Amino acid sequence: EDQVTQSPEALRLQEGESSSLNCSYTVSGLRGLFWYRQDPGKGPEFLFTLYSAGEEKEKERLKATLTKKESFLHITAPKPEDSATYLCAVRVDSSYKLIFGSGTRLLVRP
Amino acid sequence: EAGVTQFPSHSVIEKGQTVTLRCDPISGHDNLYWYRRVMGKEIKFLLHFVKESKQDESGMPNNRFLAERTGGTYSTLKVQPAELEDSGVYFCASSHGTGYGYTFGSGTRLTVV
Numbered sequence: 001e002d003q004v005t006q007s008p009e010a011l012r013l014q015e016g017e018s019s020s021l022n023c024s025y026t027v028s029g030l031r032g033l034f035w036y037r038q039d040p041g042k043g044p045e046f047l048f049t050l051y052s053a054g055e056e057k058e059k060e061r062l063k064a065t066l067t068k069k070e071s072f073l074h075i076t077a078p079k080p081e082d083s084a085t086y087l088c089a090v091r092v093d094s095s096y097k098l099i100f101g102s103g104t105r106l107l108v109r110p
Numbered sequence: 111e112a113g114v115t116q117f118p119s120h121s122v123i124e125k126g127q128t129v130t131l132r133c134d135p136i137s138g139h140d141n142l143y144w145y146r147r148v149m150g151k152e153i154k155f156l157l158h159f160v161k162e163s164k165q166d167e168s169g170m171p172n173n174r175f176l177a178e179r180t181g182g183t184y185s186t187l188k189v190q191p192a193e194l195e196d197s198g199v200y201f202c203a204s205s206h207g208t209g210y211g212y213t214f215g216s217g218t219r220l221t222v223v
Contacts, residue, residue, distance in 0.1 A: 004152075016182070042212035043114070043201050044153070087153070096141070097155035097166060098212065 001073030002027040006088050006101035013108050016077045021104045024070040033071050034098060035064050036087040044087055047073075078108045112136065114215035116202050122221045128190040131218045135184070135204030142185050143205075143212065144177060148198035156200075159185060192222045 003026045013019055025033065032051050036044035048057045050066040057064050061082065063074040073086055085105050089098040115134040123129050135142045145154040156175070157167040160180035170177070174193070179185040189196055199219050203212040 036214075041216070043203075043216045046211040046213065049196075049211055089153075095166065096158055097143070097144075097169065098153075099155070102152040102155040 002043050002090070002092050002099050004088055004090055004099055004101040006086075006104050008104060009102070010105040011107070013075075013078055013106070015079055015108055017070070018074070018076045018078070020075070020085055021073040021106070022070060023073070023101055025090050026069075027090055027099075028093045029093040030090060031093065032091040033066055034089045035062075035071070035073055036089065037105070038085045038087055061109075075106070078106075080108045080110050082106065083108045114202055114204050116214050116215035117201075118218060119216065120219045120221075122223060123192055126191045128188065128218060129192055131187045131189075131200055131202075131220070132218065133185045133187070133202030133204075133215060135202070136206075136213055139206050139213075141180065141205045141207070142179060142217050143186055144185070144187055145201040145205040145214075146198050147201070148154055148195070152161065156187075158161060175203035189220075192220075194222050198223045 005024050007022045026076050032049050034049050035047040038044045048064040053068045061076050065072045085103045087103045089100045138160050138211045142159040145153050147153045155169040158165045159179045164180050176188045201214050201217045203214045205212045
């Protein structure tokens with residue numbers, strides 16, 4: 001069964017303290033790995049799509065990387081406004097549905 | 111461009127009643143998806159429309175849920191009759207092509223009491 005696991009469930013950082021979020025996946029045929037950010041009361045906001053091992057993408061303080069088994073979302077020198085839940089999702093085989101992980105709740109303290 | 115719009119944002123209904131959720135996708139997006147998150151669980155896929163046709167409805171939990179997309183524009187998701195376990199947040203997403211970044215709406219929080 002296709003599965004996506006995110007860790008840690010929650011992460012508290014001081015402003016400027018860099019860290020990484022993990023998304024490990026066990027799927028039959030990866031067609032794309034997606035990172036989303038979700039703020040309270042809002043829908044998921046698209047950040048990145050990664051398609052193949054070794055691929056990297058960056059946006060401001062965020063950098064996403066992909067291997068054959070997992071993806072990392074690196075947050076460099078985070079700010080309080082980076083506080084949110086970060087969701088990982090995969091698309092597999094010929095299906096267009098996304099399979100989500102349970103998310104990592106990030107809190108960045110000033 | 112306007113984003114994906116969902117309404118109502120909140121709905122509280124009694125068990126056994128009927129509720130209809132609506133989603134207006136981004137104009138020109140042929141692909142429309144429904145997802146939901148029930149308490150403490152991850153977001154899960156319900157179904158996928160391509161224009162007005164149901165491409166994949168493998169995530170629909172049972173026949174109390176009916177989704178339509180007349181004319182390939184907006185979509186509705188009807189729950190009839192609602193049960194307590196249907197409570198959660200229902201998200202709609204749309205995309206121009208399949209496999210591109212999906213744009214999500216803010217969701218409808220459904221509470222069945």
